[in-house]
Amino acid sequence: MSDHQAISAEDRQLIIELLARYSWAFDAGDADGVATLFTENGVFHGSSGPIEGRSALREFVKRAKANAAECSMQHWVGNTVLTRTEGNAVRARSYLTVVLVGEHAEVRAAGEYDDLLVKESGEWRFTSRRYLKWPG
Template sequence: MADLEARIRRIEDELEIGQLRARYCHLLDDRRWDAFVDLFTEDGSFTGLEAVTGHAALMEFFSRRVPALAEQFWHFCTNGTVEIAGDTATGRISMEYLSVTQGVSYVSAGHYDDVMVRTAGGWRFRSRRITFYYLSPLSEGWTGGRVPRPGPSPA
């Protein structure tokens, strides 16, 4: 019975972590800053364009600096992995990011590396690090035209 309970708890943890990651995208895109910052532990950190730690620094960065970089943005995350060890989880999730800056549409992709911890309020990010693979104006495409287009096969 203990094995079954442990397996059920793991499934519940994985589902809750999936919801945490999804809420991150939705709350960020909707600019719901108070709820967004609450997805992190009090000493939680984000590393990307800047490295910030703690709720006050997260609030300042995301509510002021991020909107100054892009008028609009949308995050899409897929292919999440997670390893759970007790009350700590680590994982990676792929990310596509679309944005508009000074009237120019951009396309980008990358991934997040996460460390999450179980708290009294549920799973939270202890740290989240974003790595971009590219960021390019949509009109140029993500490859900058360097990848040959498929054509007819030689006869």
């Protein structure tokens, strides 16, 4: 059985929506919205090191929004590939471009997300979201 067949069409759609909800919530500065997309002890691994737990994730989003207060932020995520991992977990790998739009548009980040997801009470959540910056 291929990885594609191991994940139902419904779960694929729910996972793609999870990735989109993260982008929309983060860009809007919705710290609670971002935090609830992670498991209780979920971790974001970014350029400044790991951020673990919903409380720390909320503060991370608030700081990021404050640092970009003079512009709009847009996370563009695509080319997502899903594979089943151990148990009921799914790995999602996606391309990422972050654009800041103010007086001028600027690509702030380009790289990929490497996510580990689990289904809790019928909802897919991040246990780990790792940002990997591309060189250049």
